[in-house]
Amino acid sequence: MALHWLFPTPVLQVDLEPDKDAAAAMEAQLKAFDRDVFEHPEFRMRNNLTGDLLGRAGLDQLHRTEAFQWLNHALAIQVESYLNSLLGPDHGLEVHIQKAWPVVCAREGGTIESHTHRNAQLSAVFYVRTEEDNSSGELEFQAPENYFSHVMAIPFSEAAVSGGVFAPKQHRLLLFPSDLTHRVTPYQGQATRYSVSYDLAITTPPGQGREMRVPHPMDWVPLSGFGSA
Template sequence: MARLDIAVKGLFPTLVAAVELPDADARNAELAGLILRRREQFPSIQASNAGGWHSDRSITEWGGARVAEVLQVARGIATQLTADRNGEPAHPEWVTQAWANVNGPGDGNICHYHPGACWSGTYYVDDGGCAADPLLGGEFEMLDPRGPGPGMYAPQFKFAGEDGRSVGSGETIRPKPGLLFLFPSWLFHQVRPYRGSALRISLAFNFGIAAGS
């Protein structure tokens, strides 16, 4: 039989966007100082963090120009990734909530999602050495929303093609200073325990949509 021309289309994609921001060294030095001073003054709140320090969610009020700078870029990305039901560009009014995370040795974040938001994301201030040494862990992991996939029946197989490699498991993003990424807020995610001896510092945020947008 002649080779069949099979039409293959990847349905139900999950959009994740990433960009490395310029001027990261100067920005991150300022952000690290600001966040670590805040950590000395205020105790951690308990959210998804398993250990580590989680700031209050009002960093937009005390974070200054550098936090505003990152969030402005992130809102622009969120707008580019959002369309109306006809596929036309949309320009929602974003309601922003943001906070800082500091993870030390053994700290991570348990699997969770972000109710009440449309887009969520993270900006890395300090990776604690994770980018250079994979053994340090600390990866941001997103779990496959398709569930267990073919592993339900035949765990030795996967879907063909690049987008099938992680089916039934997850995809990770390794922290890197200056890296900003966004993902849908409903996507289950976690932070693997950090095994380094320094500090892993990040800025996290949620973008909800204002009523009437």
């Protein structure tokens, strides 16, 4: 007897190799965030801090900084190969960075609760600074559980073969569908851990809308331009 698990979810994992300067620039940028924001008395008691969560101007726009141009470029290459693998080289889609934000995991028990990124289609995580041989603080993906709970009286966790766990490693990049539920298991380390998250949107090129695809933002017309609703 064999169980065949259908509907696989494509998650890309690649270990990148930034040169010394690029790696140092990214780490310095996150160190500054850690020092200026995380060490602020208002946030010091948190076990994680994300630029996205804070909703402060600019903290989710890390991709516009000089330090992250190298990663933007590497991400562009990896996203293209991800889409090529899934859709073939003629997919004709454009990918946009919506936002990118720093994530700091505290030394003792830094964790991020289960969530999805409802605003995006593809999301990425890149580990800027981790400790060698420290496998704590894994990224764990969870399959959608509503199918099982609708048709069988058992929760998905009891039926699932694997929780889909990815080990954190310095300069490792993970790319995954944004509606895939994920969490960070508790991190324990000598130093705080730095990573960066990206949210991406997939659209058609300008002027080339297709059924069931999101058109390019240049084809959009703000309704507010016609007066307040």
